[in-house]
Amino acid sequence: MTGRTNRQIALARRPLGDIAADDFRHRAVPVRDLQPGEFLVQNRWLSIDPYMRVRMNEARSYAPPQPLDQVMGGTTAGDVIASNHPCFAEGDRVVGLGGWQLYAIDSGAGFVRVETSAVPLQAYLGVAGMPGMTAWYGIRHIIRPKSGETIVVSAASGAVGSVAGQLSKQAGCRVIGIAGGPEKCRHVVDDLGLDACIDHKAGNLDIQLAAAAADGIDGYFDNVGGAVLDAVMRRLNTFARVAVCGQISGGYDTTPLPLADTSMLLTARLVMQGFIISDHRDLWPAARAELVRLVAERRLVYRETIAEGLDAAPTALINVLKGANLGKQLVRLS
Amino acid sequence: MTGRTNRQIALARRPLGDIAADDFRHRAVPVRDLQPGEFLVQNRWLSIDPYMRVRMNEARSYAPPQPLDQVMGGTTAGDVIASNHPCFAEGDRVVGLGGWQLYAIDSGAGFVRVETSAVPLQAYLGVAGMPGMTAWYGIRHIIRPKSGETIVVSAASGAVGSVAGQLSKQAGCRVIGIAGGPEKCRHVVDDLGLDACIDHKAGNLDIQLAAAAADGIDGYFDNVGGAVLDAVMRRLNTFARVAVCGQISGGYDTTPLPLADTSMLLTARLVMQGFIISDHRDLWPAARAELVRLVAERRLVYRETIAEGLDAAPTALINVLKGANLGKQLVRLS
Numbered sequence: 001m002t003g004r005t006n007r008q009i010a011l012a013r014r015p016l017g018d019i020a021a022d023d024f025r026h027r028a029v030p031v032r033d034l035q036p037g038e039f040l041v042q043n044r045w046l047s048i049d050p051y052m053r054v055r056m057n058e059a060r061s062y063a064p065p066q067p068l069d070q071v072m073g074g075t076t077a078g079d080v081i082a083s084n085h086p087c088f089a090e091g092d093r094v095v096g097l098g099g100w101q102l103y104a105i106d107s108g109a110g111f112v113r114v115e116t117s118a119v120p121l122q123a124y125l126g127v128a129g130m131p132g133m134t135a136w137y138g139i140r141h142i143i144r145p146k147s148g149e150t151i152v153v154s155a156a157s158g159a160v161g162s163v164a165g166q167l168s169k170q171a172g173c174r175v176i177g178i179a180g181g182p183e184k185c186r187h188v189v190d191d192l193g194l195d196a197c198i199d200h201k202a203g204n205l206d207i208q209l210a211a212a213a214a215d216g217i218d219g220y221f222d223n224v225g226g227a228v229l230d231a232v233m234r235r236l237n238t239f240a241r242v243a244v245c246g247q248i249s250g251g252y253d254t255t256p257l258p259l260a261d262t263s264m265l266l267t268a269r270l271v272m273q274g275f276i277i278s279d280h281r282d283l284w285p286a287a288r289a290e291l292v293r294l295v296a297e298r299r300l301v302y303r304e305t306i307a308e309g310l311d312a313a314p315t316a317l318i319n320v321l322k323g324a325n326l327g328k329q330l331v332r333l334s
Numbered sequence: 335m336t337g338r339t340n341r342q343i344a345l346a347r348r349p350l351g352d353i354a355a356d357d358f359r360h361r362a363v364p365v366r367d368l369q370p371g372e373f374l375v376q377n378r379w380l381s382i383d384p385y386m387r388v389r390m391n392e393a394r395s396y397a398p399p400q401p402l403d404q405v406m407g408g409t410t411a412g413d414v415i416a417s418n419h420p421c422f423a424e425g426d427r428v429v430g431l432g433g434w435q436l437y438a439i440d441s442g443a444g445f446v447r448v449e450t451s452a453v454p455l456q457a458y459l460g461v462a463g464m465p466g467m468t469a470w471y472g473i474r475h476i477i478r479p480k481s482g483e484t485i486v487v488s489a490a491s492g493a494v495g496s497v498a499g500q501l502s503k504q505a506g507c508r509v510i511g512i513a514g515g516p517e518k519c520r521h522v523v524d525d526l527g528l529d530a531c532i533d534h535k536a537g538n539l540d541i542q543l544a545a546a547a548a549d550g551i552d553g554y555f556d557n558v559g560g561a562v563l564d565a566v567m568r569r570l571n572t573f574a575r576v577a578v579c580g581q582i583s584g585g586y587d588t589t590p591l592p593l594a595d596t597s598m599l600l601t602a603r604l605v606m607q608g609f610i611i612s613d614h615r616d617l618w619p620a621a622r623a624e625l626v627r628l629v630a631e632r633r634l635v636y637r638e639t640i641a642e643g644l645d646a647a648p649t650a651l652i653n654v655l656k657g658a659n660l661g662k663q664l665v666r667l668s
Contacts (some may be wrong), residue, residue: 006501258592264608275603276603
């Protein structure tokens, strides 16, 4: 044994509806010795993402369910602190499937080494990680915005939406964010540089959209589904593209999330496409390199909401599902 | 004046909900003399299509509304019986925007000459016309079926669905039709050669679909929307494609047609795409040539439901909207 103690958080039970702190179990176990070909990662940062709620359901979704009584899955960024692996050395900075725990042992399949001279380590969990690449794929491969078009992004202040909005601006579009509350909306316009931001909590979504998108909407990067999608649908232009990235308005609790009216699909000859970035791993190296470059050049800005310590992870996830975070939700582990 | 009398049917009023015979006005007007560059078409066949109901609404859809008190728009097949046009001669057989009337005068933009040695004239209104090409586009350009996949086609005995189903069979797929009533279902399996046909009027759509598509569904050619779309959605496989061609279950009367649950869009990473064949005129010559060849080779079979005489056109449209036709609904004009 290494003498180190690994604190972990496991899934205690499958929630129905909203999740609560006692859906999780906190525990401490010794860190075992490394086998040949293994290395030990000290997790520094844990990424908190909405898909974690999907995996807490029993039903198979785009990812298999999180097994009960096992460490919650999740992406972490950390440091290799011991290694029996030929390709990973002590001191390497890595990102991978570290889980909700302080230490992870891996044999090379679960982590990749990252370069932190241009961007900080935790950026690989956000703007230059899965959320950033998700935005990149949805904009570049599904919406494909053309200069002069109007693009709408929901959850526009979040880890994914903030990148989707900025990439659309760089394509020469008029870009309208949708976010919850005046603070987020101010951030979307003032910091992210979008042309307008609609507060979906302020009501009158149709009227706000009509004012902000007087010429209609050519592309919609949807993180939320539900009533916001319904309202955007009504203003879509012919041949508009809808990238369905998330449906957080439904809470991911397996209750159906309807669409009020499908007639625009036909009338406007829409393309609606759901996507998951893990289907497109072949594109990750190029996407990540571009996102890192844009961050280093300060052409892509981002915010983080940081929870302190592993024990704060459940509350951080609860907050993300309520939309209480601004930008990327992280947990600082050590 | 030519001495001929043109009987016409115009739109008398915009219907709310179901249409009725007195939404139309029948009238007789003289056929005027031809100007230089014009030719006179005697319409032989009138195509009756669901989109006509869409155009009876005031709201702009994918086509502009049918103007009140003007001849109902529609595609006809007929003969040139007089011509002052250098490219059209008496005796030419033509297909084009002839409208709900016995004669049409055109200057060349509205009609094309067709070759009736391999297929009969009226086939250019159905299997080798707009409905056939609609099926061709949805299958070849949106669903793109791969051998071994399972494809579902709704309104499978109709003018569009019957071609979509047969093209999917030719691609090496297991193909399941959905139609209303045992007679249509028998036709779909026995005559069109599909592997199975589900009677949506028989209830238990989910159970019938589960039995017929035990391995899930990879592509859905949707002519109907509504509850049938909901049921098919629940059985779609990952990366399935949904070609949204029609939504006749909603009656095209401007009432919203909801989707019960959008979560499969994300879970299964679906593509849903609405399309209108008139957006793809560049592909018509190749599509039409292929469809004519398949019909001539008896690899594509089709049925017609024929109403006799112009005065029967309103009832024919009412019947199409109720699903009372089998195959292509035509009106024989002369």
